[in-house]
Amino acid sequence: MLVDEALNLFVGYQYSQNRSEYTVVAYQTDLNQFFRFAASELGQEPENLTVDRVDIYVVRSFLGTLSDHGLARKSMARKLAALRSFFKFLCHKEIIRNNPVQRVASPKLGRKLPHFLYLDQIEKLLGALEEKDLLGCRDKVILELLYGSGLRVSELVGLNRQNLDLDSGLIRVLGKGSKERVVPVTSYAIQAIKTYLRMRADHNQALLLNYQGSRLSERSVRRILDKLVAKISLDQHINPHMLRHSFATHLLDGGADLRSVQELLGHKKLSSTQIYTHLTRERLKEVFTQAHPRARSSNRKTSP
Structure with missing residues (x-):
């Protein structure tokens, strides 16, 4: 062929x-x-x-x-x-008999720790929102779901109204490989969604719409986030996935168990979630080095 x-x-x-x-x-x-x-x-x-x-x-x-x-x-x-x-x-499909890639080893990759935002940075982002009009209320929903429920941006823009069960505080998400999962939403997200939907006069089933009334794209979500970052003059590039990383990191910092975080994120393998434990360990080491006098003393010259 x-x-x-x-x-x-x-x-x-x-x-x-x-x-x-x-x-x-x-x-x-x-x-x-x-x-x-x-x-x-x-x-x-x-x-x-x-x-x-x-x-x-x-x-x-x-x-x-x-x-x-x-x-x-x-x-x-x-x-x-x-x-x-x-x-x-x-x-x-039996188009070929032998797979030429089967015995080719993948390049070994060094695993990078994911970037995340501290809580005060999250609060600055949320504080930069102006909920005076429809688009401002929509942007509030975007941030509350990306950070509050740890959604991938593709999952976020794919949400429809029928995916919401706000009375139970749950949403149904279609993740990677068309795998469906149910995740909880915060009270802040529920309130933001209700406010946004009350302001809408259309019958479009998509939860998030652009200014033309069509389903919001992933690229548009990134642009919205870029504008917010510029508005608060945050000296750091932020993408939507960093809010998902922040969601997982803050959960583990708060005492959540790894299996629960795995399920909330929709990770197929536990190893995909375990990287966040390395992240929290690095944060602990950083806090320890900065705060404990014995940890800091190695960087100081002792007096004779």
């Missing part, structure tokens, strides 16, 4: 699995880059290349070339993940 045909099948499958537009486009970009390289490596025109020509040596050569050009390991791992998904799909 020609590469273009296989790619069209794969893209159609990804959309059928409710993958986000961002994910599908990223897959396409990485796969197109790989197949341009593969065609050159195999001495063929890209439009004539068939998927069965690709073997493990082409994949390894591709990764080696990326490394030689200084591409970050995280980016290499992302491109390899796209290849894994693509060739696994082809094997499942």
